Amino acid sequence: MSRPENSLGNTLRAWRARITTEDVGLPATRRRRTAGLRREELASLAGISTDYLLRLEQGRALRPSRDVVASLARALRLSTNETCHFHLVAGLLPPTPQNIPHQLPPGVQRLVSRWGNIPVGVFSASWTLLTWTSMWAALLGDPSLRPPEERNLVRAVFKKPSDAGHPLFLMEQSTTEFKAALVADLRITHGAYPHDEEFRVLMGEAMSESEEFRALWSTPALGSRLGGHKRLQHPLVGEISLDNDVLKVPDHDVRIVTYTAEPGTTDEEKLEYLRIAAARTAPPAPPLSLSPTPPTPLRD
Missing domain, CATH: 1.10.260.40 (lambda repressor-like DNA-binding domains)
Structure with a gap:
């Protein structure tokens, strides 16, 4: 034995x-x-x-x-x-993994394809937006109107957009609490992927261009909570109060971000109005390929 x-x-x-x-x-x-x-x-x-x-x-x-x-x-x-x-x-x-994965696992792809009536966005560990629903575009700005390199939440929060015509992540940039939670999550990503060159470039940009980012990065805080209850100011429906949840998929290291309204409230009615408007005017989100996700190489 x-x-x-x-x-x-x-x-x-x-x-x-x-x-x-x-x-x-x-x-x-x-x-x-x-x-x-x-x-x-x-x-x-x-x-x-x-x-x-x-x-x-x-x-x-x-x-x-x-x-x-x-x-x-x-x-x-x-x-x-x-x-x-x-x-x-x-x-x-x-x-340690060599690079941050940017592929969507099939299970997450299927979930997003069935959540068309909910604002849902899926991000990589570097907070690059990988896919989204039409309701996400209706609520927070249409990512398809931006080049891929600008579909990154860090750049949207800590850099000025190239133009003000089509805001992206419109409601995510307002509070210091949110920014601190975002930087805390980026610090975890930095520890998990020390060899990812694209992430190093992203962090270098934020460091050089944002005094606020440098101050937050120098504060070694972990565990700040992303998500929570958000009051958003939308150009079509005015103020809307939503629950914001961030769900992590550890095996593939992606973040599923959702916005939902309490049933029976005027906020739910406003989301429904945006859903109808999105169905009439918004272009479709990028197609979801169900190809298998290749494994992330590990580096000793």
Whole structure:
């Protein structure tokens, strides 16, 4: 019986048992006493000796190198979260993702396509708007009227827009509380993606152009809450009071931002008016492709 503290060995055996020869392109054999890959098969795929894999599984080797862990993770077809967990049980810091993902996971795409009557926008971890509903455009300004590089909330909040004709993120720029919460979230992104060059450029722009951003960034505050109850001043319906929620999808690191009104209120009536106006005049949001999301590469 394995020792209860042998987390590394127990984890390795469990993952080896769930992988089939077909999963890794090996020829299937008829008689196998145990489920999953044999120890020698996994060792061969990972480029290590069978004896060393046995010692890892038995808890006699507790500190594999980062290269060994990375090779075993690839051979075991581990997900990003599983790879991070594998590093932790091996006594190593998890690898950091190379770049911020900008792809929409299929599940989020399907949700957005079914939320046409709600102002919904989906952002990357750098707060670049990836897709939106027509109600989002009706409430906060039409992103399709801006070039892609201006569909970023950081630039919209801390830089002057190139023109005032088509405001973007119209209602998101007013309060110091919102700006502080946004910068706090950006600080988390900075820690999670230290090698993302586009994000470095974005932060450099904000630092050089906004004294307010520099002041907020220099205050090491975490945990400020995005969202909450918002009073918005809209050019068509006047003041409208809405609940603003920010939902994070951790595996893909995107933020789903929604605005909803309390049922039976004049605010709900105003949203309905905007929905009718949007259906008549607004261009459609960008099409949602249901192509699979490629994995985000990790960097040790």
